[in-house]
Amino acid sequence: MQLKKIAIATVCAFGLTALTGCNAAEENKTAVTKAAAAPAPAASTSKALAVVNGVAIPQAQFDILKQDRAAQGQPMNDQTTAALRDSLINAEILAQEATKKGLDKDATIQSRLNLAKTQMLAQAYIADYVKSHPVTEEAMKAEYERVKGMMGTKEYEVRHILVDNEAEAKDIIAQLGKKAKFEDLAKKKSKDSSAANGGQLGWVAPGNLVKEFAEAMVSLKKGEYTKTPVHSKFGWHVIRVDEIRDLKLPPYDQIKDQLRADMDQQMVKKLVTDLRASAKVE
Numbered sequence: 001m002q003l004k005k006i007a008i009a010t011v012c013a014f015g016l017t018a019l020t021g022c023n024a025a026e027e028n029k030t031a032v033t034k035a036a037a038a039p040a041p042a043a044s045t046s047k048a049l050a051v052v053n054g055v056a057i058p059q060a061q062f063d064i065l066k067q068d069r070a071a072q073g074q075p076m077n078d079q080t081t082a083a084l085r086d087s088l089i090n091a092e093i094l095a096q097e098a099t100k101k102g103l104d105k106d107a108t109i110q111s112r113l114n115l116a117k118t119q120m121l122a123q124a125y126i127a128d129y130v131k132s133h134p135v136t137e138e139a140m141k142a143e144y145e146r147v148k149g150m151m152g153t154k155e156y157e158v159r160h161i162l163v164d165n166e167a168e169a170k171d172i173i174a175q176l177g178k179k180a181k182f183e184d185l186a187k188k189k190s191k192d193s194s195a196a197n198g199g200q201l202g203w204v205a206p207g208n209l210v211k212e213f214a215e216a217m218v219s220l221k222k223g224e225y226t227k228t229p230v231h232s233k234f235g236w237h238v239i240r241v242d243e244i245r246d247l248k249l250p251p252y253d254q255i256k257d258q259l260r261a262d263m264d265q266q267m268v269k270k271l272v273t274d275l276r277a278s279a280k281v282e
Contacts, residue, residue: 052092135263144252151207157243159199162192169229169236
């Protein structure tokens with residue numbers, strides 16, 4: 001168990017890593033948010049990109065492909081546009097050959113096509129929902145202030161040793177009292193992945209941690225360790241604070257886009273939960 005998983009408080013669950021300095025990946029420009037933000041391409045059903053063996057490739061397909069590639073960061077110039085056109089023509093030629101062989105009737109292919117349709121419709125519904133339920137500036141500012149209040153005013157450079165039971169934790173504390181090195185004990189005793197680094201978690205804010213760990217941590221002064229074991233859902237901890245500094249949160253305007261994306265994710269999560277609750281699943 002990686003001890004960074006202690007950071008399961010609401011902030012990290014919301015993905016508000018820009019506020020906390022967590023190392024969560026920001027996977028957090030989601031496809032849902034991009035789809036909601038991107039304008040739909042204009043319909044071009046009356047115009048063909050190309051005609052292959054008598055079959056027209058609609059211009060609209062090309063427009064959608066260009067939009068998707070642009071959303072992925074691919075520059076649109078004459079070279080890439082020509083390459084996309086060729087890829088659609090090649091795909092049409094291959095699809096026609098597949099149909100001649102009857103592959104379009106293959107059960108696995110049919111299942112994949114049906115799955116793709118279901119997933120695309122689901123994504124379209126989510127994008128439409130996000131677009132029609134925009135997060136307001138007022139709501140984002142309120143969330144920012146809520147997170148600021150939860151995070152506190154200090155952050156801590158902290159180490160810990162995680163073990164399975166209280167007796168082990170007490171034994172470690174006893175060894176520390178006999179001048180054993182915290183880092184050495186962490187490497188030998190801790191079951192957390194931070195053991196390899198002597199139990200070091202880096203800089204963390206109380207709002208990012210489970211309550212028991214956070215409360216014990218903020219009660220310590222620089223250089224102190226817990227004299228009694230700290231119990232959490234992860235096991236038993238011995239905690240040491242190496243440094244304390246003021247917590248500097250980025251200003252609202254700097255993270256508002258990330259905040260909106262995170263709130264969109266939570267809105268979609270609630271939507272799916274509510275729809276699932278009312279659905280008849282057998």
